[in-house]
Each structure stands twice: as C-alpha cells, then as structure tokens.
Amino acid sequence: MHTVAVLALDRVIPFDLSTPIEVFARTRLPDGHPAYRVRICGATPTVDAGAFTLRPPWGLEALRDADTVILPGCADPTAEIPGEVLAALREAAAAGTRMASICSGAFVLAATGLLDGLRATTHWLGTDLLAALHPAVDVDPDVLYVDNGQFLTSAGAAAGLDLCLYMIRRDHGSAVAADAARLSVVPLEREGGQAQFIVHDRPPTPRGSVLEPVLRWMEDNATREITLEDIAAQANMSTRTLNRRFREQTGTTPLQWLLRSRIRRAQHLLETTDHPIDRIAGQVGFGSPTAFRDRFKRIVGTGPQSYRSSFRSLSVD
Structure with a gap:
C-alpha cells in the first residue's frame, strides 16, 4: 500500500496539516480497499500547532519508508529548519520518494535545495519572499500547483486539496480521484490559477507625485x-x-x-x-x-x- 507521510513541524498550519490526512485516508480503490496509508511524522515528540499541541505517532525515520512526503505550511515561513529535518528530506528524496508541499511548505522544500532549477509555487502572499530567499527556484505566482515529477508544490489553503486530488488521479486514475473529490464536495479540477484569488486593489496612486x-x-x-x-x-x-x-x-x-x-x-x-x-x-x-x-x-x-x-x-x- 502507498504510504503518505505528513510532516508536522512547529507552528504547522492546521488546515494544511489536516487536508492531506483527510483526503488520502478516505480515498478508496474500486474494490473498496484503502488506497493510502497515512502517517503523521514529527521532528520532536510534541509539535506546536497554534490552537493545539500535536503528538506525532512517528518520527523522521518514517520519511525513509514513505512513498510520498507531504510538507504542510508553517506560520513563519522564514523560521530556521532543523538540520536533521533537511537531512531526512534529502535522504528520502535520494531514495526516490515523491515530495509535495502545501502553501508555505514550499519554503521547507526549497530549503533542502531540491527545488533549485525547478518551477514552484506557494501562497500568492509569499511568492515574492520565496523568490528572494531562494533565487535558484523559478517561482510561478499564478498557478494552483506545479508538478515537476518527483517534487510538487501548491499554493495556499484549498490549492493543497487540488494538489492532493491531482496526485490521487496520477496514482490511481480519474475514477478514484473523482470519488475522492465527491467526498470532499469539490470539483476534481478548478478553472484558472491562483491569480483569480489575488485581491487586485486599485492601481497605486503615488501621493504628492506629479502624476x-x-x-x-x-x-x-x-x-x-x-x-x-x-x-x-x-x-x-x-x-x-x-x-x-x-x-x-x-x-x-x-x-x-x-x-x-x-x-x-x-x-x-x-x-x-x-x-x-x-x-x-x-x-x-x-x-x-x-x-x-x-x-x-x-x-x-x-x-x-x-x-x-x-x-x-x-x-x-
């Protein structure tokens, strides 16, 4: 069975954390059997999730046994990533493990260097910061998700759900993915990219300028x-x-x-x-x-x- 490891770091965003847990855990194959085994992993015995404290049942060693690793976003995308986390992610990637980030989880994946030279995205509020901190990454601010094969990234919040459904379709076909989408009460595909969700304020008027x-x-x-x-x-x-x-x-x-x-x-x-x-x-x-x-x-x-x-x-x- 395909194992999905969801990595919970301190200040993990609960929405980003719960989305892959729910979507993958509830996905069923045509014969009714579960399509995925989901494991919540952490670098420490307890994880600060803001409104609550999480006790991940698995540690970083579970990343080595996973077929897919999901990196949810964290409240502070500029926070330093522990060296042992980066090492574990690089080791898993070297073994061929698929890795996907949700929202600001792209900052964690970018910190490993695994996104260097690749196209990636994150929440539109963080795209400029991601590009500034990781200039070797080709940041695309307009899309809901990017698939580079082994490494995938998604924009904020609901785009993480889009990415999970996309990976399910890639793994098991459209019928299984469509059933997972119905359980989540969302379309299998949404039209457009995240540009439609960016608030386009009135063009700036420079106060006091000749214009x-x-x-x-x-x-x-x-x-x-x-x-x-x-x-x-x-x-x-x-x-x-x-x-x-x-x-x-x-x-x-x-x-x-x-x-x-x-x-x-x-x-x-x-x-x-x-x-x-x-x-x-x-x-x-x-x-x-x-x-x-x-x-x-x-x-x-x-x-x-x-x-x-x-x-x-x-x-x-």
Whole structure:
C-alpha cells in the first residue's frame, strides 16, 4: 500500500496539516480497499500547532519508508529548519520518494535545495519572499500547483486539496480521484490559477507625485475611450515623458495602469451585480465584449463567468 507521510513541524498550519490526512485516508480503490496509508511524522515528540499541541505517532525515520512526503505550511515561513529535518528530506528524496508541499511548505522544500532549477509555487502572499530567499527556484505566482515529477508544490489553503486530488488521479486514475473529490464536495479540477484569488486593489496612486492629478482623472474617466495622447494632454506632457514618468512612479505604462483599473472595476461589478457580462464590458470601458473576456482572463486567470460563479455576493442572488 502507498504510504503518505505528513510532516508536522512547529507552528504547522492546521488546515494544511489536516487536508492531506483527510483526503488520502478516505480515498478508496474500486474494490473498496484503502488506497493510502497515512502517517503523521514529527521532528520532536510534541509539535506546536497554534490552537493545539500535536503528538506525532512517528518520527523522521518514517520519511525513509514513505512513498510520498507531504510538507504542510508553517506560520513563519522564514523560521530556521532543523538540520536533521533537511537531512531526512534529502535522504528520502535520494531514495526516490515523491515530495509535495502545501502553501508555505514550499519554503521547507526549497530549503533542502531540491527545488533549485525547478518551477514552484506557494501562497500568492509569499511568492515574492520565496523568490528572494531562494533565487535558484523559478517561482510561478499564478498557478494552483506545479508538478515537476518527483517534487510538487501548491499554493495556499484549498490549492493543497487540488494538489492532493491531482496526485490521487496520477496514482490511481480519474475514477478514484473523482470519488475522492465527491467526498470532499469539490470539483476534481478548478478553472484558472491562483491569480483569480489575488485581491487586485486599485492601481497605486503615488501621493504628492506629479502624476497624482492625471491618475485621478484616469480613474474618473476609465469607462470611456482614452488614448495615450489623451492622457499626455491631461498631464501636460509629451507621450514619451509620460511613459517615462509612469514607469518611474508606478512601474507600468499608462495604458496598462488604465487596463488594471478597468479590470478591478469589472471584478467589483461581477461580485456585486447581476448585470450581463456584455453590459459590464461596456460599463468598464471595453468596446468589445470579446476583448473584455480575453483581457480579463489574461489578468485574473479565469473568465468573467467563472469568476462570478466563484465570487458573486450571496446578497445579489
């Protein structure tokens, strides 16, 4: 039987810890037999899990006997990983053990060096930090999970469930995975990446900068057709100077800034109204509903209808 070892370190996030335990332990093969044996492992006799203290039944030696090791996230991703933990993970990896991280568990896996040169992800709040601490890792902030074969990583919270179901499908096929998904009351696959869950705030307006008045004007007029020349005239600058100032003070171009403002307004309308999508396209300044759908999916990671299904306020229904 396939053994899954879930490693609980101090300040482990309980949600990340419980997800693989529940999903793998409840998975059944077509004949009704369990598909996995799950073991909770720790580096110490007791583990601080925040709201409770955990006593893992197995120690690090269980990692050597596992077919898959799951690394849940910890509350402090910058905490130093004990040397014996890193050594045990490297030893298990050398023996061919599959390793998967959930949320900030990617920081533990990256600390072993096993992700060097590979693509990986983590919760969108931590992607910049992961890239800064481990520059040899190719961090992708937009996806729900990444499969490198032996090493897999997932984004935050529910993306860990997506990854577990993906591994079940890889191990035992779609029928077994679909049954596991039904038990968890989730779809076997979700459309889009984690970009759809990132809060896209209003594009930054640098207070006191020479661009502040024109940025306010762009927000107020975002629903009508605006050209680069219109923005330059409003700012009393040449288009070349305008582009340079924008890149210096906002990190993007005027038209990209405007586009981001329109998409954020569209997200708000999708969440809070029942307006048809074609109408919303016009309300936020897109002349073509097709262009709106294309741009929305590029920026958010999923289509407007799927976004609405996931985030529409219950009060609108």
